[in-house]
Amino acid sequence: MTNHALNFALTNLALMADAIGSGGGAAGSEVIADGNGDRERLARAGLSRVVEPGDLAALKAFDGMSALEIWDRLQCRSHGLERWSTRLAEVDPERDLERAAAAGARFVIPGDDEWPDPIDVLTDAGQLSRRAGAPFGLWVRGRANLRHALKRSVSVVGARACSSYGEHVAAELSAGLADSGVTVVSGGAFGIDAAAHRGALAAPGTTIAVLACGVDVSYPKRNSALLSRVAEEGLVVAELPPGCSPTKLRFLARNRLIAAATQGTVVIEAAIRSGALNTAGWAEQCGRAVLAVPGPVTSRMSAGSHLLVRERNAVLATNVADIIEAISPYGAGLTQPPRAPQSVADTLDADLQRTLDAVPVLHPAPAPRIAVTAGLDLLTTQQSLDALAALALITQTPTGWRLPSPPGGA
């Protein structure tokens, strides 16, 4: 049995399975619907089922062809494309579009007002390693305009099995970002992803979940309520057509979308080898900002974040301002380095400051001693000491002056 024949056989089985998996019988009707004018949309919808997300072989085979050309070549079973054309028999884009519509989803393709151009960076396969390539289209649930929502956006990603610290920080930062008009993008998983969506939903902002399965598939099941809320208030997006379920390859391919679609990726708690670091790697390759939130060095969960800062020059992110600075054009939205609160001592003139600095914390010293240490004359020192005492910054004892409360040690 030739490989080709075998492929053909197994593909028919495969697409029956797809049908089972997506819980509906394939219609098997004629694919090209000239009835509706939108041939390109149909072609891309079909290709989104025929070609696995980020399939590099496809990227090579179809290099330079338009979606319609690819589609037509597959129709006429062009030589060398069997791997994909053998899947056509059971593909029905019209039905997928109907199923999407029934699930309140639409299929967005390049050229649509909603298409987020930034992800086209993924078509530059030369620069990008395996599982690259831009999607043929995006299946989108939700009212918001995808391109607008992504204009100012950050992906917040991290461990599923995160700590309560990670969950807290993810929710806080995401709420702050949403509050500042930055869309939060994440994967809809447990842990950091869910905390990020929840945090953003709690604020008057947008959040987007990019899934590794169909937009009508609730995965993980226990997040289905959260995902419906995301779809109501924000957007649920997928590269895979309705009914598809996730595989590891699809998770990895999904990560490239999250990274490419946003201006920066913030990693909060990630194990050394994790999906979050994979997303950070994609952000790096796509020329997006990569940020990592530090945590206790005693926590395994922060090891990935610290690795990013140490080994891959990720920006250390400690608050919303740090993140906004990283995704803003130079000069815009710069972080003010944190400052200590102003204390009375900050308002002292030079003489008062020098005098204060010369007052012992341990054994009280008389004015003359302090004058010598401060390098000031006795008169100035006397006046300064009185002023400092009036400010309650020093106290007088029988044997001289000292600081009221010792700072606690050398």
Added chain:
Amino acid sequence: MTNHALNFALTNLALMADAIGSGGGAAGSEVIADGNGDRERLARAGLSRVVEPGDLAALKAFDGMSALEIWDRLQCRSHGLERWSTRLAEVDPERDLERAAAAGARFVIPGDDEWPDPIDVLTDAGQLSRRAGAPFGLWVRGRANLRHALKRSVSVVGARACSSYGEHVAAELSAGLADSGVTVVSGGAFGIDAAAHRGALAAPGTTIAVLACGVDVSYPKRNSALLSRVAEEGLVVAELPPGCSPTKLRFLARNRLIAAATQGTVVIEAAIRSGALNTAGWAEQCGRAVLAVPGPVTSRMSAGSHLLVRERNAVLATNVADIIEAISPYGAGLTQPPRAPQSVADTLDADLQRTLDAVPVLHPAPAPRIAVTAGLDLLTTQQSLDALAALALITQTPTGWRLPSPPGGA
């Protein structure tokens, strides 16, 4: 009353006060003891009491002079040096050396086998801002050889009011450093300093406390037991002569010594404006490694460490290896970036890996479907699935194959 006369008057008072402060009557005897041949040591001992640590005015006034020249000029009341010569009357270096000896301390000066040359970087006043200048000598308590002890050394500094996290990390890292033959240097204060000394004392290594007061002064008092242990097992060092008590200026001057004497400064928990950041600033100016240990972004105490990494290019330190790498010559003692533990899946060949990656986490899929996703022929896929099942990496269900436990979400 002229400024000069005033200075003279106040200085006499001052030194009476010094005597009170140091709890003993000044002998007022002739200072230069030609009887003992060590005129330079006496001169430097005297200067260590006459000149405040890091007094820039002195650094300028005495520029280019040897210690003996300075001492002699002060003896003959040379014009322009009144600020210091007026203090001579009550200075008695022989007595200070005796007091030091009585306290089990010695006075180490340049040229001594024990002198730590690295701190001579502080004489390069051009490069360094206020409060620079190398000490005239160092008062040292303890059996170890100061220069040898500092050959491979790191200062571990941080907040007095640190968190239990900071205390834990300071003790752990210091124990690890001491274990690796790196001397831990700190200030003997509460909080991080004390934890660092304790951690180092718990390991078979050396720890050094550099004080901002006399080596015979226990400050802070509640650390006196700890400081005596440090003196027994390591070294207690001070620039100030016996009996002197700390002032803020002396703390700041002390920080420059800690930074200059060690190969790197590790900051663990520091407020935005703190002695620890001051020490880090000195380390930077002296060309030493500056490292910061991250912590929870929700903790004020870690704000200073994160600031160092974000704004001042400090190295993020998460473990002992990171610190040793930073103080080691290039190529030596490099950190191995942390790796995830090897799992069975890491040992799979390419086909098994691709097959495994193509197995759904949600709806089980039959072999043909998986073959398509994996891009492998059915035969290979079948064999791979059987092998993966044997490894318990996948499970078979009536409707096909799936991962045993879903990772938890997209």
